[in-house]
Amino acid sequence: MKRLRFILKYFSHLFDAKNTRGHGIHSPYLYRFTQNAIYEKNPFYVFPKIELLRENLKFDERKLFVKDYGTGTDRETRVLDIAKTSLKSPKWAQLLYRVVNFTKAQQVLELGTSLGLTAAYMAAVNSEINCVSMEGSDEIAGIARENFEKLEIENVDIIVGNIDEILEMHLAATDKLDVVFFDANHRSEAVMKYFNQCIEHIHPDSVFIFDDIYWSADMEKAWNEIRKDKRVTATIDLFEIGIVFFNKNFPKKTYKMKL
Numbered sequence: 228m229k230r231l232r233f234i235l236k237y238f239s240h241l242f243d244a245k246n247t248r249g250h251g252i253h254s255p256y257l258y259r260f261t262q263n264a265i266y267e268k269n270p271f272y273v274f275p276k277i278e279l280l281r282e283n284l285k286f287d288e289r290k291l292f293v294k295d296y297g298t299g300t301d302r303e304t305r306v307l308d309i310a311k312t313s314l315k316s317p318k319w320a321q322l323l324y325r326v327v328n329f330t331k332a333q334q335v336l337e338l339g340t341s342l343g344l345t346a347a348y349m350a351a352v353n354s355e356i357n358c359v360s361m362e363g364s365d366e367i368a369g370i371a372r373e374n375f376e377k378l379e380i381e382n383v384d385i386i387v388g389n390i391d392e393i394l395e396m397h398l399a400a401t402d403k404l405d406v407v408f409f410d411a412n413h414r415s416e417a418v419m420k421y422f423n424q425c426i427e428h429i430h431p432d433s434v435f436i437f438d439d440i441y442w443s444a445d446m447e448k449a450w451n452e453i454r455k456d457k458r459v460t461a462t463i464d465l466f467e468i469g470i471v472f473f474n475k476n477f478p479k480k481t482y483k484m485k486l
């Protein structure tokens with residue numbers, strides 16, 4: 228039933244998103260954002276290096292004991308299972324690279340590090356970027372650190388712990404957030420809590436990106452609340468992710484697009 232709902236939602240999105248590759252966007256900034264951050268096709272030099280590492284991780288049989296934050300239980304998994312199922316795919320991770328690049332972000336926060344590949348993309352834009360990524364599992368964070376070393380990326384700081392407990396403390400020591408990627412707990416209550424905590428640290432050009440906005444009816448509820456929040460202006464709905472802007476010069480409007 229859940230799968231059927233998801234498929235119907237996807238086809239409805241494709242229908243709504245036809246011919247909207249940035250056409251009809253009147254804000255010059257948002258139009259350039261769609262062309263340069265969403266639809267740009269040219270690969271950047273770091274992409275093949277990260278993708279080669281992703282391919283290697285898909286053969287890594289090391290076992291990990293990780294906490295499932297959904298159920299609160301520990302379970303055994305393998306690096307290769309995580310690499311195959313839990314990470315943003317190249318096309319979305321590369322979009323995040325382009326968002327960080329286009330917005331000239333300096334302070335990047337990711338909730339949900341996993342093996343660190345998406346954090347690696349965002350940090351690789353520029354070694355001056357301060358990328359903080361939060362992960363609950365110590366063992367998974369260990370593999371992510373190993374990956375940053377392999378990629379010679381030195382500007383990601385992983386904070387290990389339950390985001391419910393560590394985010395507020397981190398934000399207390401944070402001035403402004405430029406780009407935030409929400410990709411940890413996929414339940415509306417947690418997503419809204421993190422959104423409301425992070426929004427205290429925005430500036431007009433901050434960009435938030437939410438993963439899996441139609442993954443469940445509950446996630447869709449969170450996405451709709453975020454879109455309607457009075458502090459949010461434009462939003463871009465790419466079905467797999469939702470991009471949120473706060474600039475008061477932008478229209479209060481959701482643009483549905485497909486990648």
Ligand SMILES: C[S@@+](CC[C@H](N)C(=O)[O-])C[C@H]1O[C@@H](n2cnc3c(N)ncnc32)[C@H](O)[C@@H]1O
Binds near residue numbers: 294362410411
């Ligand atoms: C979907 S994966 C992140 C994938 C990563 N952003 C990428 O694209 O490469 C989600 C991660 O969030 C972590 N996580 C989920 N809930 C969490 C919580 N409450 N606190 C800390 N980490 C959490 C999980 O352990 C998992 O590694």
